[in-house]
Amino acid sequence: MTTEATDAAVSERRGEILALAAELFAARGFATTTVREIADAAGILSGSLYHHFDSKESMVDELLRGLLDEITAAYRATVASGDEPVTVLRALVREAFGALGSHRAAVAVMLNEFNVLVQQPRFAYLWEAAEETEQLWVSVLEKGVRRGAFRSDLDPRMTYRFMRDAIWVSVRWYRPDGAIAPEHLADQYFDVLLGGIAARS
Amino acid sequence: MTTEATDAAVSERRGEILALAAELFAARGFATTTVREIADAAGILSGSLYHHFDSKESMVDELLRGLLDEITAAYRATVASGDEPVTVLRALVREAFGALGSHRAAVAVMLNEFNVLVQQPRFAYLWEAAEETEQLWVSVLEKGVRRGAFRSDLDPRMTYRFMRDAIWVSVRWYRPDGAIAPEHLADQYFDVLLGGIAARS
DNA sequence: GTCTATATTGAGATAGAC
DNA sequence: GTCTATCTCAATATAGAC
Numbered sequence: 001m002t003t004e005a006t007d008a009a010v011s012e013r014r015g016e017i018l019a020l021a022a023e024l025f026a027a028r029g030f031a032t033t034t035v036r037e038i039a040d041a042a043g044i045l046s047g048s049l050y051h052h053f054d055s056k057e058s059m060v061d062e063l064l065r066g067l068l069d070e071i072t073a074a075y076r077a078t079v080a081s082g083d084e085p086v087t088v089l090r091a092l093v094r095e096a097f098g099a100l101g102s103h104r105a106a107v108a109v110m111l112n113e114f115n116v117l118v119q120q121p122r123f124a125y126l127w128e129a130a131e132e133t134e135q136l137w138v139s140v141l142e143k144g145v146r147r148g149a150f151r152s153d154l155d156p157r158m159t160y161r162f163m164r165d166a167i168w169v170s171v172r173w174y175r176p177d178g179a180i181a182p183e184h185l186a187d188q189y190f191d192v193l194l195g196g197i198a199a200r201s
Numbered sequence: 202m203t204t205e206a207t208d209a210a211v212s213e214r215r216g217e218i219l220a221l222a223a224e225l226f227a228a229r230g231f232a233t234t235t236v237r238e239i240a241d242a243a244g245i246l247s248g249s250l251y252h253h254f255d256s257k258e259s260m261v262d263e264l265l266r267g268l269l270d271e272i273t274a275a276y277r278a279t280v281a282s283g284d285e286p287v288t289v290l291r292a293l294v295r296e297a298f299g300a301l302g303s304h305r306a307a308v309a310v311m312l313n314e315f316n317v318l319v320q321q322p323r324f325a326y327l328w329e330a331a332e333e334t335e336q337l338w339v340s341v342l343e344k345g346v347r348r349g350a351f352r353s354d355l356d357p358r359m360t361y362r363f364m365r366d367a368i369w370v371s372v373r374w375y376r377p378d379g380a381i382a383p384e385h386l387a388d389q390y391f392d393v394l395l396g397g398i399a400a401r402s
Numbered sequence: 403g404t405c406t407a408t409a410t411t412g413a414g415a416t417a418g419a420c
Numbered sequence: 421g422t423c424t425a426t427c428t429c430a431a432t433a434t435a436g437a438c
Contacts, residue, residue, distance in 0.1 A: 013403080029317040031232035035432065048404045050433065086399075112313065115373065116230040150398050155389075159398060162390070165370040166363055172316065173362055188356075189363070196397030197351050197360060198287075214421080236414060249422045251415065409434070416427075 014052050017042050019105070021059045026108035030060055031116075060109065061122065067106040068129045071099050079136045085144030090190050092137060096167045097186035101176045108171045134160055163193065215253050218243050220306070222260045227309035231261055232317075261310065262323070268307040269330045272300050280337045286345030291391050293338060297368045298387035302377045309372045335361055364394065 020041040024033045035056050039046040053059050078091045099107050114130075117123040134157070141156035167189060176182060221242040225234045236257050240247040254260050279292045300308050315331075318324040335358070342357035368390060377383060 027316075028320070029232060031230060032317060034430085036430095044403080045405060046432085047406080047408095047434075051403060054433095056432070112316070115228075115313070116233060119229070148400055151400050154398055158389070159393070161371070161374055162367055162393070165373070166367040169366040169370050170362070172366070188359070192360070192363070192394075192397070194397050194399040196393070196395045197355055198395040199349055199352050235412085237412095245421085246423060247414085248416075248424080248426095252421060255415095257414070403438105405436105405438075407435090407437100409432105411430105411432085413430080414428090417425090418423105419425100420421105420423075 022105035026105040030113045088140050093190045094186045097182045101182035223306035227306040231314045276337050289341050294391045295387040298383045302383035312369050
């Protein structure tokens with residue numbers, strides 16, 4: 001009990017600082033955010049940060065691992081359900097948008113910094129996670145094509161990339177505290193994606 | 202003649218260096234690219250760069266202004282044509298993808314660095330250009346809704362953002378020297394956007 | 403867990419010779 | 421137009437007191 005309470009308190013402080021760092025990384029970019037800015041936001045001096053984290057890099061590492069662990073678990077479970085492709089795809093889209101609501105800053109950091117970070121050996125796991133996600137989504141699209149739910153001329157890999165990018169990049173303008181709920185946005189996107197923007201004749 | 206030839210030679214060298222810098226900014230990020238890396242790529246020492254450019258910032262400034270000047274001029278002309286909304290929208294999509302072919306690195310830099318750069322007063326013009334572009338595209342979408350070419354429940358601003366993001370972010374995986382020509386990619390995107398991915402019943 | 407104080411490095415940028 | 425040499429500063433990170 002005592003140990004748990006202590007651990008929880010430690011984790012809580014870490015979590016607070018990490019959340020503040022995430023907001024700064026998202027707003028100002030990882031490279032241009034200084035540890036002094038993070039410390040300022042936390043109300044401490046920069047040296048004190050190193051009691052909680054090894055380095056600035058380990059902060060973004062922890063942030064991205066947390067996001068990936070959660071979202072890949074959700075994707076795996078959804079695809080494993082074995083439901084109809086359209087149903088599964090809608091659920092995947094909702095999960096992706098759900099992350100915008102629950103982990104907005106982390107998603108922004110992933111979107112903005114992926115290409116630069118992934119070049120470092122330390123962040124090679126970002127590639128692995130991206131590959132697994134692509135395989136999961138593509139398998140659903142392929143199944144949908146085979147079953148006649150999606151157009152037969154659909155390119156599953158290209159369509160996946162199109163969807164992934166279109167969804168995640170909306171983190172740049174979407175505000176989860178605004179009028180549009182993540183699920184609503186997800187359904188609107190999915191609606192356009194399935195039926196297109198053209199008027200029905 | 203002599204003056205022109207000299208100016209051309211100067212501009213050529215500037216252009217070469219700027220193109221190299223653009224590739225580095227696109228691949229490694231603006232903040233993490235060093236002036237020494239740019240100089241290495243150009244085969245000179247870092248101090249020599251300052252004969253051509255005031256600063257690293259002025260390099261990215263020149264790069265982005267060049268892209269914006271060209272693409273906004275194209276958008277203006279296309280919208281001013283007054284053709285049918287579907288026709289104009291297709292042309293806009295082709296122009297956006299065309300920039301991926303002709304200015305790939307600059308587009309990548311714009312996509313990746315916009316949010317950070319725009320916070321500096323020096324780069325406030327990025328906002329103005331983005332605003333004008335949004336107005337142009339949205340006007341086409343609104344006209345299309347009024348004329349019954351697009352769904353009546355379409356949200357023009359949201360749809361514009363969706364399209365813009367989906368198109369530009371493809372610069373992250375699209376290789377203009379590969380199998381897919383920009384116009385082909387543009388038409389595929391436009392096709393999906395108009396008609397959706399669902400099979401026709 | 404935070405502060406004081408500081409080590410260390412690497413970055414952007416400059417001056418003047420060639 | 422490039423090089424040599426160097427300045428200056430800001431950033432990450434550390435050591436030890438409290």
